[in-house]
Each structure stands twice: as C-alpha cells, then as structure tokens.
Amino acid sequence: MNRPYPHLFKPLQVGKLRFRNRIWTAPTAQAMHFLTSEGYLRHESIEHFRNRALGGAACVTLGEASVDQDRGASHFHNVNLQDIHNLPYLTQMTDAIHQAGAIASIEIEHGGKYAFPQVNGGRNPIAPTGCVLPNGQIVDEITEDQMDEVADHFAETCHYLQNAGFKMCLIHGAHQWLLGQFLSPAENRRKDKWGGSLENRARFPMMVLDRIRQRVGRDFLLEYRISGTEGQPGGLEIDEACEFIKMVEDKIDMVHFSRGNRGVLRSRPEMFPSEFMPKCPNEYMGIAAKKHGIRIPVIIVGSITDPEDAERMIAEGHCDAVAMARTVIADPEWANKARLGKREEIRPCIKCFNCLDEKNGRIFGGGITSFTRDVVKRYACSVNPRIGIETDGIPPATEKKVVSIIGGGPAGMQAAITAAERGHEVRLYEKSDHLGGQIFFADFVSFKYPLMEFKNWLISRVGQLGIKVFLNTEATPELIEASYPDVVIACTGSRPDLPPIPGIEGSNVMLAANAFVNRETVGKKVVVVGAGDTGCECALHLAEIGRDVTLVEMDEFIARRTGYTQRIVLVEKIETNEHISCITRACCKRADDRGVTVETPEGERFLEADTIVVALGTRALQDEAEAFRDCAPTFWLAGDCAEGPKNVRHAIRNGYDAACRL
Ligand SMILES: Cc1cc2nc3c(=O)[nH]c(=O)nc-3n(C[C@H](O)[C@H](O)[C@H](O)COP(=O)(O)O)c2cc1C
Ligand code: SF4
Structure with a gap:
C-alpha cells in the first residue's frame, strides 16, 4: 500500500513502548468536561478521548491534572488523581484508549503561583518567589519542606497513574506552572541554591524527576513539556530550555516543546497560536533541540494543522513527533484521514478559541487571575458540532427524504452535509453565485486563513456528498413547493444593520x-x-x-x-x-x-x-425564513435566522441539529 506520509506514520519506539505513528493529541484540560464534583471521570469524557484514539493518533494525552489538590489545583476541570475511588474510571479511560490502539497519557502539574485558592481550600498558592498577585492574592514562598512534599506528590501521582493503567505521563514543565516557575529566570528570584544559575533553577525540577523515577521505575515513560519561549522579557528562551533538557535527558524519555506563560496575558494567544500567527510557529524549537544534540525524541506542538507540514518536519529531522490540540478537536479523525489519503476531508480548526474559553470561567477584560464560576459554560467546538455530545448517536436515516435547504452559509452547508451523511437527498439553494454566506469574506483577509480553509472544507464536503447546489437561485416558496420536498430547512441568515x-x-x-x-x-x-x-x-x-x-x-x-x-x-x-x-x-x-x-x-x-x-451588527432574516414554513410537511429554521445573529459555532451546531432531527 502506498502510504501518503511515510515519516508521519512510521512507528516510534520509546523505551518499551511502540507508538503506531508520530501523532500525539496534546493535553486539553477543558476536554475533561463532565467531571463529577469529586473530580471523577464520567462516561462522556471517556468517550471523548476514546474517539481521539479511534481517530488514529498514537498517543492520547488527557488534560492537566494536579498532583496536589490541597495547594496545586489551578482550575475547575481537574480530574482527581488523589482519590482511590477515581481509579476505576481512570482505568476505564486507559482501557478505552489502549483498546483503540493508542497509548494513554495524562499531563500532571502543580499550579504553584497560579494555583487557584477557590479549589484548594482557600490556601495561599506557593511559588519559588513569594509575591502578591494583581487580584490581591498572597503567594507564599515555597519552603524546602514543601518542595520535598511536592516532589513526593509528583511521585505518588505517577504511581497512582501506573495503577490506573497508564504507561506514561506528561510532566507539565511549561507555561510557568510550578516547575516552569522554578526554571524561569524572570520568575525565580531566589538567592539560595534553588535560584540564580540554570543549575540552581533546574534543581527542583530535577529533584521531582528523580523522585518520580525512584517511585515508578525506568519503564514508565516520562514526557516533559517545556516552553521554548516564555514570551516575557528576561524569561526562558529556547537555548536555555534545550540546555535544561540536556541536563535531565537521562531522567526523561521525550521532550515536548510548547510556548507561553501562564502569567503573561499576551502570551495566551501564542500558547494557543492565534489566526495572526503562521502555522507551526514552534518548529524552530525542534530545530534548536536537534542542534543542541538532544537525543531523546522531540515533540512539538502549536498550530500543526496540515499533514504535509507534519511529514516535512519529521522528514527533515526537526522533530520526531507532532502534538495537536485544536486540530484534533476540530477533527478527531485527522490521523486516519491523513493515513488513508483522505487529506481533503480533514475539517480545519478556525482558531476561534471557543473550546478554550466557553468552559473557562474567565471574566470579560479580566487579567490572569480573573476566574469566576459564574461564566463557566461548556466545552464545544465551532466547527465540530459533535464535541460535547459525543455520546449521542446520530443514526442513519430510516427513510430517505428530500431535503431542501435555503441558504448556503455555514448553517445551510452544515445542515446539508449532515442530512446527506445520514442518507437524505439534499438540495441547497443559494441566491448569490457562491457558497459561504457571511464567512465568504475570509477569502479576502490574510489573517482569516483558518476560516477560509474551513469555508472551503464545507464547500468541498458539499461537493463530495453529491449535494445538488443551485447557485444564483433566489428561492421562493413557489419554487421550493414545486419540487415537493419532504423537509425544508431555512438558513436565510442575517443582514447587516443600517441604523x-x-x-x-x-x-x-x-x-x-x-x-x-x-x-x-x-x-x-x-x-x-x-x-x-x-x-x-x-x-x-x-x-x-x-x-x-x-x-x-x-x-x-x-x-x-x-x-x-x-x-x-x-x-x-x-x-x-x-x-x-x-x-x-x-x-x-x-x-x-x-x-x-x-x-x-x-x-x-x-x-x-x-x-x-x-x-x-446584523439583523436576523426571520420573516424571510418563515415564508417557507408551509412548503413541506416538515420545516426547520437554523442559524442566524433561528436564534438571532450569533457566531460560527451556533450556525454550525444549529445546522447540524436541524439535520439530526430528520
Ligand atoms: C481546549 C484546550 C485545552 C487545553 N488544555 C491544556 C492543558 O490542560 N495543559 C496544557 O499544557 N495545554 C493545554 N492546552 C494547550 C494545548 O495542549 C496546545 O499546546 C495548544 O493548544 C497549541 O496546540 P494547537 O495549536 O494544536 O491547539 C489546551 C488547549 C486547548 C485548545
Ligand atoms: S474551531 Fe475553535 S473551538 Fe474548534 S478546535 Fe478550533 S479553536 Fe477550538
């Protein structure tokens, strides 16, 4: 069989583990939704990660979880790794991932300075250097006894993970959580043996790694995540990050380069590279790692969306594997599609940050410490309507219906795609000479390239599914009625408002x-x-x-x-x-x-x-949509005309839901 991306799909042996290819799904804490109040996993989370494994990735990493629920937890979606009663659920999770052919991993961390007192019994956070946060929260300087305890927490957590069936984990040394805070020249201002020179700043992370090794032995794989740049003046940069990795190379099995800094607001859209950044912005970190002579496998993350880029970076020796977060939220089948030569079917992420922020409890305009429970909503994806409802099956149509859809914007195209995928005969009417509706503009704006790719994906999917498209066709009730559809879905959208x-x-x-x-x-x-x-x-x-x-x-x-x-x-x-x-x-x-x-x-x-x-702003074209209500036995509205003008996520989900009802 001719394999389209031979380097990407070449198995990777690390220690005693064999990864089936070079594709990692990166940690996503928000994806640990549906936790119980005790922090136990629920069925929905297990299904979510099972899907990532079924999608063909080699390593499926669960989102960050704290090694210490008393002082280290840093957000609301922390799976509980201290409670023995969570073990059965975690075991179900590792089973599900392993059964699907991937290797299960989980990221573990200690929030340090940015631990979140609301989920840590009100206790002050601890950090290498004490301080007062912008929200007035006092951060205590960590004592040597506390360092010792934290190292034990890391070691015990790894042992717990072993019991849950994990054969590896990802140590979170990036983004300036506690381990990153120690390593950071900007953040660690200690004058004792734990601060100052790289050797001193590295002392605590090294102690943690040694303690873990003593507890879990050599076969349990440790992947270490580090920021190749902290995005902060005087912060850690790639050369020093590589020097550190060389210092711990005998203690870890893989290094994973990310970027950014929990404490610097403007680095957030770099940690999760925004539409204003090019693809693969962290490739240079892999190149540097190889130049520094790092011998363990190097994994890079950050806006890796195209299999061609992943293949090239591995083929050129810039990294050994690639990790992806939003790319696989948008399309969990990314790896399978790439492997089977169905690259054009990969649904692109539009870099809208919805998956991050809708569940995040962040306050409008707030700073780095501004969380609230009040605005916690849900984990959802703008382009993948299945995220968050993966346990609801969508059965194929029991009876093939003729479905007429009015409007070729995102809601209309998604409704058409889902209806056709379910086996219905679909006709899509669009009055202009192109599909795309309100996201058509992305073709003309340099930084909207992810949205343009998604729009093109929708259009190409409409074509692949053999949906009959009528462009330059102003649908009227008479025209639609004359074709005797069983169902009409009106997606007439909205029109810009002129006050x-x-x-x-x-x-x-x-x-x-x-x-x-x-x-x-x-x-x-x-x-x-x-x-x-x-x-x-x-x-x-x-x-x-x-x-x-x-x-x-x-x-x-x-x-x-x-x-x-x-x-x-x-x-x-x-x-x-x-x-x-x-x-x-x-x-x-x-x-x-x-x-x-x-x-x-x-x-x-x-x-x-x-x-x-x-x-x-825009005004929903609801009356225009309602005009079609009696054109077929079944009628639905979807998108802006149904709910009022909203964003791509609502349009896609609305179109999808309408087509699921048929
Ligand atoms: C929803 C979501 C949750 C994330 N949660 C974590 C996390 O728990 N720990 C972490 O280190 N990074 C987390 N990240 C960052 C990703 O692992 C990844 O580094 C980043 O999104 C860049 O990769 P991407 O461009 O493929 O999304 C998260 C990203 C997303 C989108
Ligand atoms: S499309 Fe938006 S919500 Fe979906 S993965 Fe990408 S950034 Fe997240």
Whole structure:
C-alpha cells in the first residue's frame, strides 16, 4: 500500500513502548468536561478521548491534572488523581484508549503561583518567589519542606497513574506552572541554591524527576513539556530550555516543546497560536533541540494543522513527533484521514478559541487571575458540532427524504452535509453565485486563513456528498413547493444593520462585508463605525492594505463581546497598529461626504473620512425564513435566522441539529 506520509506514520519506539505513528493529541484540560464534583471521570469524557484514539493518533494525552489538590489545583476541570475511588474510571479511560490502539497519557502539574485558592481550600498558592498577585492574592514562598512534599506528590501521582493503567505521563514543565516557575529566570528570584544559575533553577525540577523515577521505575515513560519561549522579557528562551533538557535527558524519555506563560496575558494567544500567527510557529524549537544534540525524541506542538507540514518536519529531522490540540478537536479523525489519503476531508480548526474559553470561567477584560464560576459554560467546538455530545448517536436515516435547504452559509452547508451523511437527498439553494454566506469574506483577509480553509472544507464536503447546489437561485416558496420536498430547512441568515443615522445612505458609506471584498473601493482615510469583532477585523484588514483607520465605538471598550483569548489578541493588534486610532464612548450622529460626526463625553467631534465603513451588527432574516414554513410537511429554521445573529459555532451546531432531527 502506498502510504501518503511515510515519516508521519512510521512507528516510534520509546523505551518499551511502540507508538503506531508520530501523532500525539496534546493535553486539553477543558476536554475533561463532565467531571463529577469529586473530580471523577464520567462516561462522556471517556468517550471523548476514546474517539481521539479511534481517530488514529498514537498517543492520547488527557488534560492537566494536579498532583496536589490541597495547594496545586489551578482550575475547575481537574480530574482527581488523589482519590482511590477515581481509579476505576481512570482505568476505564486507559482501557478505552489502549483498546483503540493508542497509548494513554495524562499531563500532571502543580499550579504553584497560579494555583487557584477557590479549589484548594482557600490556601495561599506557593511559588519559588513569594509575591502578591494583581487580584490581591498572597503567594507564599515555597519552603524546602514543601518542595520535598511536592516532589513526593509528583511521585505518588505517577504511581497512582501506573495503577490506573497508564504507561506514561506528561510532566507539565511549561507555561510557568510550578516547575516552569522554578526554571524561569524572570520568575525565580531566589538567592539560595534553588535560584540564580540554570543549575540552581533546574534543581527542583530535577529533584521531582528523580523522585518520580525512584517511585515508578525506568519503564514508565516520562514526557516533559517545556516552553521554548516564555514570551516575557528576561524569561526562558529556547537555548536555555534545550540546555535544561540536556541536563535531565537521562531522567526523561521525550521532550515536548510548547510556548507561553501562564502569567503573561499576551502570551495566551501564542500558547494557543492565534489566526495572526503562521502555522507551526514552534518548529524552530525542534530545530534548536536537534542542534543542541538532544537525543531523546522531540515533540512539538502549536498550530500543526496540515499533514504535509507534519511529514516535512519529521522528514527533515526537526522533530520526531507532532502534538495537536485544536486540530484534533476540530477533527478527531485527522490521523486516519491523513493515513488513508483522505487529506481533503480533514475539517480545519478556525482558531476561534471557543473550546478554550466557553468552559473557562474567565471574566470579560479580566487579567490572569480573573476566574469566576459564574461564566463557566461548556466545552464545544465551532466547527465540530459533535464535541460535547459525543455520546449521542446520530443514526442513519430510516427513510430517505428530500431535503431542501435555503441558504448556503455555514448553517445551510452544515445542515446539508449532515442530512446527506445520514442518507437524505439534499438540495441547497443559494441566491448569490457562491457558497459561504457571511464567512465568504475570509477569502479576502490574510489573517482569516483558518476560516477560509474551513469555508472551503464545507464547500468541498458539499461537493463530495453529491449535494445538488443551485447557485444564483433566489428561492421562493413557489419554487421550493414545486419540487415537493419532504423537509425544508431555512438558513436565510442575517443582514447587516443600517441604523437610522443621517447621511448613512451616502455613496461614501459602505458595509464592512463590502469593504473586505471590494478593497479597491475603499478610500485612503477610513472611519469604521462599530468595534465589535467585525469592525475590529475590518480595521485591521484595512490598515494592513494601507489605509489609515479611525475605529469608532459607542461602548467604553472595543470588542466587548469577543471571546476571552481572541479579545486579547484582537485588542493588542488594534492598539499596536500605527495606522489605527480608536475612539470609544463615541456615538455616530451623522455622516456626510467629508466624514462622520460623533458625540463623545467631551462633546461633538468631526472625523474626516474618504470612506465610512459600517460594522454595526446584523439583523436576523426571520420573516424571510418563515415564508417557507408551509412548503413541506416538515420545516426547520437554523442559524442566524433561528436564534438571532450569533457566531460560527451556533450556525454550525444549529445546522447540524436541524439535520439530526430528520
Ligand atoms: C481546549 C484546550 C485545552 C487545553 N488544555 C491544556 C492543558 O490542560 N495543559 C496544557 O499544557 N495545554 C493545554 N492546552 C494547550 C494545548 O495542549 C496546545 O499546546 C495548544 O493548544 C497549541 O496546540 P494547537 O495549536 O494544536 O491547539 C489546551 C488547549 C486547548 C485548545
Ligand atoms: S474551531 Fe475553535 S473551538 Fe474548534 S478546535 Fe478550533 S479553536 Fe477550538
């Protein structure tokens, strides 16, 4: 058999374990959803990780879990590794993963400075250097006795994991949790033998590794995760990280390079590389590791989405295996599809951070310590509607129906795909000359490349499934009725809102959607009215193509409704762009051919503009959808027209749900 990616699918022997290929699924704490209040695993989590193993990865890593529930837990989704009553569930988990042909691993950590008193009985966090956090929380300097205890906790946890059937684990030395805090030259300011030189800063992580080895022996594999850059002035960088790994090479079996720093807000969208970063941004770490003569297998993570990149990096000797988090949330079948030459079927991740932030309990605009239980929602994926509901089966259709879908945006395409996958005959009507709806603009914006890939995937999937597409076809009730469908799903979407601002109908005023697509019609000096997601992205796009932009927002903040991590990067990009100036608490009063007048707390201001771009939200086309209600025995609405304008995740899930009901 001709294998498309021979290096990626070459088995890897590490110690006594043989990995079937070079694909690791990276730890994802949020994926440990459905824990009981005691921190026991539930069936839903087991199914989630079983699916990753069934998807063909060689190593399936569970998300970070604390070695110490008294002082080390750092968030709400910590699986309990201290309680013997959780062992049966963990054993079920390892069984499920092993049965599916992968090797089960789990990341273990101690939160150190960023341990979370709300889940640690109110106790102060401990760290190499004591301090007061921005939220007023006191952090105690860790004593030598406490270091000894923590080392024991790591060792006992590994032993516990062995009992649960794990043959390896991932030690979390990255992202500046406790082990990373010790190693970090920026964070560890101790003057004793535990701080200062690399040798001293490495002393505690080495003690932990030695203690683990004494407890679990040589055959239990230890993979060590480290940040190749902490993204902080004076922080750990790749050369020192490699030197450290060389110091512990005899104690660990694999090194895993990530990046970022729990304590630096702006490094968050680098730890989970955003759409503004290129693919594989951590490849250089693997190259450095090899240059430093690191002999143990090197794994890199971070925006590895294409099997071609993974194959190339391994073939060129830049790493020995690749780890992926969002890539396999978006498509758990990534490995199987790549192996079987079905690369074009891989569903791409759009880097929206929904999987991270919807379950994260983060506060709007909050800092690194701003968690709350109130906003904890759910673990879900924008492009993969099955995430979070994997235990609900979708049976094939018992009776083949003719399904007419009105609207070729994301909801319409997803409804069409799911209906066709279930065996229905599907017709998709779209009034424009292309599919894509509101995500069509991604074709024109450099940093929306992940969204563009997803849109193209939807279109190609529609084609693969033989769905009949009617482009340039304005669906009317008469047209639809004439084809006698059994089901109509209306996905008419939403339309940009034009509020009644005097002058807004002027020829120098355009909608954001048009500004993205028809860049040549946008003048040099631009005022963008509305700084939600669309307004901010439009401002960045226009600045990138050489326009001078003033971004006007009525609210006190820009991007108020943007997700936590996406907002960090979006706001930073706007604030640091010399071609964008931002005016908040400014209400647009009128527009004319010279610009816009806004009212601010300081009084009226006139903003000169060649072009005024309006990004003031959209209005659901519900009436347009309702017009089709009586065209078939069964009728559903999906997407924006059903729930009001929302994001891609809602559109996809809504389209999927509608097609599951048939
Ligand atoms: C939902 C989610 C949860 C994550 N949880 C963890 C975690 O528990 N521990 C950790 O070290 N990294 C965690 N990460 C980071 C990933 O392991 C990975 O390093 C990062 O997302 C970059 O890889 P990607 O571009 O393939 O997503 C998480 C990422 C996501 C998306
Ligand atoms: S599409 Fe969004 S929610 Fe899904 S994996 Fe990617 S970042 Fe996470």
